[in-house]
Amino acid sequence: MTDKLKPLREKIDAIDAQILTLLNERAKVAQEVGHVKAETNAPVFRPEREAQVLRGVAERNPGPMVSFDVQTIFREIMSACRALEKRVTVAYLGPAGTFSEQAVYQQFGTAVEGLPCASIDEVFRATEAGTAEFGVVPVENSSEGAINRTLDLMLQTTLLISGEVAIPVHHSLMSKTGSMDGVKVICAHSQALAQCQVWLNQNYPNIERRAVASNAEAARMAGDDPAMAAIASEIAGTRYKLGVVKPHIQDDPHNRTRFAIIGQLQTLPSGKDQTSIVLAVPNKAGAVYQLLAPLAKHGVSMTRFESRPARMGTWEYYFYVDVEGHIHNESVAKAMAELKDEAAFFKLLGSYPVSLT
Numbered sequence: 001m002t003d004k005l006k007p008l009r010e011k012i013d014a015i016d017a018q019i020l021t022l023l024n025e026r027a028k029v030a031q032e033v034g035h036v037k038a039e040t041n042a043p044v045f046r047p048e049r050e051a052q053v054l055r056g057v058a059e060r061n062p063g064p065m066v067s068f069d070v071q072t073i074f075r076e077i078m079s080a081c082r083a084l085e086k087r088v089t090v091a092y093l094g095p096a097g098t099f100s101e102q103a104v105y106q107q108f109g110t111a112v113e114g115l116p117c118a119s120i121d122e123v124f125r126a127t128e129a130g131t132a133e134f135g136v137v138p139v140e141n142s143s144e145g146a147i148n149r150t151l152d153l154m155l156q157t158t159l160l161i162s163g164e165v166a167i168p169v170h171h172s173l174m175s176k177t178g179s180m181d182g183v184k185v186i187c188a189h190s191q192a193l194a195q196c197q198v199w200l201n202q203n204y205p206n207i208e209r210r211a212v213a214s215n216a217e218a219a220r221m222a223g224d225d226p227a228m229a230a231i232a233s234e235i236a237g238t239r240y241k242l243g244v245v246k247p248h249i250q251d252d253p254h255n256r257t258r259f260a261i262i263g264q265l266q267t268l269p270s271g272k273d274q275t276s277i278v279l280a281v282p283n284k285a286g287a288v289y290q291l292l293a294p295l296a297k298h299g300v301s302m303t304r305f306e307s308r309p310a311r312m313g314t315w316e317y318y319f320y321v322d323v324e325g326h327i328h329n330e331s332v333a334k335a336m337a338e339l340k341d342e343a344a345f346f347k348l349l350g351s352y353p354v355s356l357t
């Protein structure tokens with residue numbers, strides 16, 4: 001056994017030496033890129049370039065490594081190279097251990113400065129004030145729909161959407177002891193309670209459910225109090241030393257949340273992009289139908305249509321629309337110009353690469 005392993009391990013050592021040399025060659029080039037950017041004050045984080053690199057390695061991947069894993073490795077390589085240029089600060093809905101933090105790493109890799117914030121509002125404020133260069137905010141969940149607070153704040157902010165990232169959301173039921181003995185309350189964010197309600201009704205119909213600020217906060221509370229259980233990610237559970245009572249209790253096994261990367265940056269085209277806008281129309285018959293006509297006219301596909309009641313003013317609803325393509329694409333630019341002319345309200349939220357996951 002050892003005789004057979006030895007030459008294979010020597011091979012791995014030799015390959016690792018080459019990888020190490022290449023990684024550092026790459027890092028030196030990234031440092032040069034950093035110097036060029038510093039001269040012109042150009043942005044360090046370039047989501048369109050990173051999306052192209054990650055799509056490229058997946059397309060060229062000969063295997064046997066699976067493309068998802070290859071992308072994870074290259075994301076970390078770029079993250080480390082980027083950090084040599086400048087360590088980017090990213091605000092997110094904290095505390096540490098939330099799905100928002102996971103979304104930060106999924107987009108930026110781990111060589112990033114995370115800034116946990118107490119609320120979605122604070123993520124916007126920290127990014128607008130420049131305390132963080134980017135913010136990561138939840139936009140929609142596949143089971144529960146839109147995150148209304150984010151949509152409302154998008155309307156008011158001067159920030160743009162610079163990118164998007166989608167992550168699978170798996171909720172686990174956890175407690176200090178790893179059992180439900182003596183547990184009187186199950187805590188979680190209201191969205192998580194909603195995403196697990198069928199399972200909870202079947203298994204613990206008589207235990208009180210309490211909505212708290214975040215799942216990570218629920219995990220922290222459960223770590224302090226054996227009478228409380230938390231619904232949260234297992235990452236949060238590990239952080240607060242909880243035992244798993246039952247993993248993956250979300251009603252939809254494919255539950256996912258989409259996050260927006262917000263910032264000052266207008267991302268350039270990556271070749272596979274999406275544009276987000278908000279619109280309002282006068283309250284008259286056929287207005288929405290008419291409003292969307294420019295999309296069909298210019299062959300622009302709509303990928304999302306969400307409405308929010310306008311809480312003041314003369315219009316009844318705001319419509320959040322995502323379309324395929326970048327505002328720099330001629331057809332998208334023309335369609336947007338016509339929409340803007342016809343709408344009672346129009347706001348471009350940003351053009352950015354379509355999420356890889």
Ligand SMILES: O=C(O)C(=O)C[C@]1(C(=O)O)C=C[C@@H](O)C=C1
Nearest residue numbers: 033044045046049050078081082
């Ligand atoms: O190409 C650039 O602009 C770089 O800064 C290099 C690099 C990379 O490591 O590949 C790093 C950071 C950017 O977000 C994009 C790519």
